[in-house]
Amino acid sequence: MALEIMEGSIAIAQAVRRCRPKVVAAYPITPQTHIVESLAEIVANDELDADYITVESEFSALSACVGAVASGARAYSATTSQGLALMFEVCFNMAGMRLPIVMTIANRAMGAPLSIWNDQQDSISLRDAGWLQFYAENNQEAVDLHYIGYRVAEDHRVLLPVMVCFDGFILSHTYEPVDMLGQEEVDDYLPPFVPKYRLDAAAPVSMGMYATPDYYLEFRYENDLAQKRAIDVVREAGQEFGERFGRDYSALIESYRMEDAETAIVAMGSICGTTKDAIDEMRSEGKKVGLVRIRCFRPFPAEDLRAALGHVSRIAVLDKNVSLGAGGTTARGAVGLEVRDALYGSSIPVLDYIIALGGRDVRIDDIKDVVAACEAGDGDRFFGLRTEVL
Numbered sequence: 001m002a003l004e005i006m007e008g009s010i011a012i013a014q015a016v017r018r019c020r021p022k023v024v025a026a027y028p029i030t031p032q033t034h035i036v037e038s039l040a041e042i043v044a045n046d047e048l049d050a051d052y053i054t055v056e057s058e059f060s061a062l063s064a065c066v067g068a069v070a071s072g073a074r075a076y077s078a079t080t081s082q083g084l085a086l087m088f089e090v091c092f093n094m095a096g097m098r099l100p101i102v103m104t105i106a107n108r109a110m111g112a113p114l115s116i117w118n119d120q121q122d123s124i125s126l127r128d129a130g131w132l133q134f135y136a137e138n139n140q141e142a143v144d145l146h147y148i149g150y151r152v153a154e155d156h157r158v159l160l161p162v163m164v165c166f167d168g169f170i171l172s173h174t175y176e177p178v179d180m181l182g183q184e185e186v187d188d189y190l191p192p193f194v195p196k197y198r199l200d201a202a203a204p205v206s207m208g209m210y211a212t213p214d215y216y217l218e219f220r221y222e223n224d225l226a227q228k229r230a231i232d233v234v235r236e237a238g239q240e241f242g243e244r245f246g247r248d249y250s251a252l253i254e255s256y257r258m259e260d261a262e263t264a265i266v267a268m269g270s271i272c273g274t275t276k277d278a279i280d281e282m283r284s285e286g287k288k289v290g291l292v293r294i295r296c297f298r299p300f301p302a303e304d305l306r307a308a309l310g311h312v313s314r315i316a317v318l319d320k321n322v323s324l325g326a327g328g329t330t331a332r333g334a335v336g337l338e339v340r341d342a343l344y345g346s347s348i349p350v351l352d353y354i355i356a357l358g359g360r361d362v363r364i365d366d367i368k369d370v371v372a373a374c375e376a377g378d379g380d381r382f383f384g385l386r387t388e389v390l
Contacts, residue, residue, distance in 0.1 A: 012142060070199050132296070132298050262313045271320065302341070315374075318356075
């Protein structure tokens with residue numbers, strides 16, 4: 001292991017190189033571009049024995065990965081926002097065909113209006129596509145989740161694709177210290193891909209075929225079962241990673257100062273760093289506030305959340321997405337809806353705050369204001385609206 005100061009995107013590219021994919025297919029789109037530019041250079045310099053496929057669109061990129069994985073090769077792609085939207089059909093195909101891959105999502109807002117800045121609407125919009133979804137707080141975690149992602153995706157108990165999501169620009173273009181594993185360490189943790197089934201002219205099989213109503217339901221059922229099995233596999237892979245390298249990812253959530261918390265904040269991604277700083281300030285002022293950070297959104301860690309949140313008086317969810325039209329006259333985001341569902345039957349109020357859409361800054365004082373609003377019972381709304389432009 002070696003500590004290096006690296007841009008997030010370059011660190012991701014170096015982690016992917018160490019995972020030894022045989023096929024890389026991607027289309028450049030801001031703020032993902034530095035990842036695939038770096039990988040193209042890595043392949044061109046013979047630092048990775050892989051085919052880098054130059055494609056005309058994100059749809060083609062993931063389609064090429066479908067063919068690669070179906071033939072038995074480890075594959076990789078990366079995208080964001082409108083590019084992920086263009087992959088929509090292929091995302092469902094990849095999960096439905098039980099083809100494991102890791103794809104990096106540099107989270108970015110969806111248009112229209114056009115925005116190149118960060119929120120999590122892009123990946124959240126595909127939460128029901130059958131992919132596992134991990135959300136990183138910082139670049140170290142983003143790097144490590146790629147190793148774990150391949151390990152889990154390719155496990156024969158799972159065989160599902162994985163999205164590793166990290167916040168565009170906020171992380172992708174930020175330089176941070178990253179402890180990079182050596183190639184031998186990664187090889188020892190991540191064995192070569194051994195497909196359960198693959199396309200082979202000597203032993204022909206068909207994949208992704210037509211399903212009549214007599215069979216389609218069972219395919220979706222099996223996909224859901226694989227998601228649920230993945231919970232234990234994620235824990236196993238994360239625990240072994242911690243035993244080997246000192247960073248434990250066996251938990252699907254992370255609790256921060258939750259021991260005696262009366263107000264809990266639930267969030268995902270880089271906003272959790274600012275939230276932790278705000279919590280430290282509020283603690284010094286006598287407020288009992290804590291954070292539960294969701295690292296794994298799919299499969300959703302409902303039981304873990306019930307255990308972590310069962311003792312609090314109120315919950316404030318920070319949603320960097322919005323489920324438009326949900327909530328009747330109030331506002332809801334996907335994380336808030338999931339937390340409410342996980343705590344069904346509980347008397348603990350769960351208040352949702354749609355925040356930081358389109359890259360809107362979130363400061364420590366904003367987190368304090370969210371907590372104050374939650375304590376007053378004022379939630380389920382867009383936070384920080386500029387009323388003068390409405």
